[in-house]
Amino acid sequence: MNNFDLNTLVRPNILKMAPYSSARDEFSGSNMVFLDANENPWETTNNRYPDPKQEALKKAIAEIKGLEVKNIFLGNGSDEAIDIVMRAVGTPGKDNILITQPTYGVYEVSAAINDLDIIRYPLNKNYELDGDELLTFTNQNTRIIFLCSPNNPTANILQKQEVEKVLNHFNGLVVIDEAYIDFSQEKSWSEKLGLYPNLIVLQTLSKGWGLAGLRIGMAYASENIIRILNKIKPPYNISNASQRIALEALSSKRDLVAEQIDRLIEERNKYFSLFSKLPFVKKVFPSEANFLLLEVENTDALYQYLIDQGFVTRKRKGILHCAEGIRFSIGTPEENKNMYEALLNFEGK
Ligand SMILES: Cc1ncc(COP(=O)(O)O)c(C=O)c1O
Structure with missing residues (x-):
């Protein structure tokens, strides 16, 4: 077992600081006249600031995902959650994060912005990891391990037993990015939040739910971790329009979205086979996501042709x-x- 302790992991300045208290945090009641936030008083759909706690939207997400509101953080896309997790525990110029190679590019960019070093753990030929080996790549300044499952761009799920080893033996945060989980048969790691106090699961409404333009990403974690992330986020990070449209979609488009996901999976499986037979394709990697990674003879030529x-x-x-x-x-x-x-009709065949 590990010695995970959130209070020693979180940067002291973050632990100490008082979060911004928004005007709407400081009262309860209804039918009030709002003269507190320097808004324009004439009613339109958007003259008021959005709910900083995004309560209605979190409730809908909690219900669909079988979670509790207190275990949910919402970011302006999961990209914002990635940055905020880094700011919570990574001291610039001193700490580092571990990412797998290859994986989603934003971890690296966010780490660079936050002046955190990057340790790269090479996945094996099937893009799987060995949990024990991965842990040997960490050092006392490693604050976060990012595991993306299904992984972008390789499209595979990371094996459960190996991920468990990492969760069990790492003293820092383990972020499991499940942006593509809706296209996989695997269960979400969010079911295991109670077992692992160092676990953060990321999901998004950008992929399966078809709402990339709204910018809504979810982080699921212990109540204590969520409290820290909420302290750091900009108070009004999800706009009125995004909260409202997402809520509508979550309540009325579940069947449509499930149908679309089924069709995407069907199409993915069909083209996995068809692409595999193309003469210029060396390999199509098995996919549990809504994309296929192909190894070809010449990327540039094929890309330009397309x-x-x-x-x-x-x-x-x-x-x-x-x-x-x-x-x-x-x-x-x-x-x-x-x-x-x-x-x-590609000539390069
Ligand atoms: C693995 C992974 N995580 C996160 C994201 C970003 O999602 P969001 O739109 O919620 O910021 C992407 C987007 O491509 C992704 O591939």
């Missing part, structure tokens, strides 16, 4: 175990079909 045909994909060159990589998001059935037909 741009000329009107399809934007993501170049993933030089990544570990896949030097010539390209990543395709799964589109609508029609978009996928058109793109596949374009691929059949």
Whole structure:
């Protein structure tokens, strides 16, 4: 077992500081006249500041996810949660974070902004990790381990037993980023929050829920961790419009979203097979996400060809175990079909 202690992990300045107290935090009651926040008094849908605690939205999320409101933090996208977790425990110029290689690029960018060093743990050829080995890469200044599952850009789930080893033996925070969990058969790690006080699970409304434009990401963790994240966030980090539209979607679009996810998974599985047969494709990596990573002969040539045909994909060159990589998001059935037909005519075959 580990010696996780949140109070020694959180930066002393963060522990000490008083959070900004917004005008709406300091009273309770209804039918009040609001003369507290220097807003414009004439009613429109947006003349008032949004709820800084996002209570209605958190309640809806808690219900869907089987969690409690006190275990939920909302960020302006999960990208904001990533940054805030780093600011909570990482002292600039001194501490470091561990990321797997390859993984989602924002961890590295946020660490650079926060002046945190980066330790890179290379995943094996199947993009799996060995928990014991990963832990040997950490040192006394390692504050956070980021595990992305399903991983971007490799699309696979990280094995449960190996992740458990990390959770059991690391004294810092373990962030499991589940941005793509809706496309996987695996259960969320959020079910295990009670077992692991050092666990933070990230999810988002940007992928399965189709609300990337709203910028709403969730962090699930112990009440104590959530309290710290709330202290650091900008008071009004989720706009009125985002809270309202997300709430509407969570209450009325569940069936539609489930149907869309099923179709995306079906399309993903279909194109996993079809892409595997293309002559210029060396490998399609198994996917539990809404994208496919392909190892091809020549990324640049294929990418440019697809741009000329009107399809934007993501170049993933030089990544570990896949030097010539390209990543395709799964589109609508029609978009996928058109793109596949374009691929059949690629000269590089
Ligand atoms: C693994 C992973 N985490 C987080 C994000 C960001 O999500 P959000 O839109 O909630 O900021 C992405 C977006 O591509 C991602 O791939």
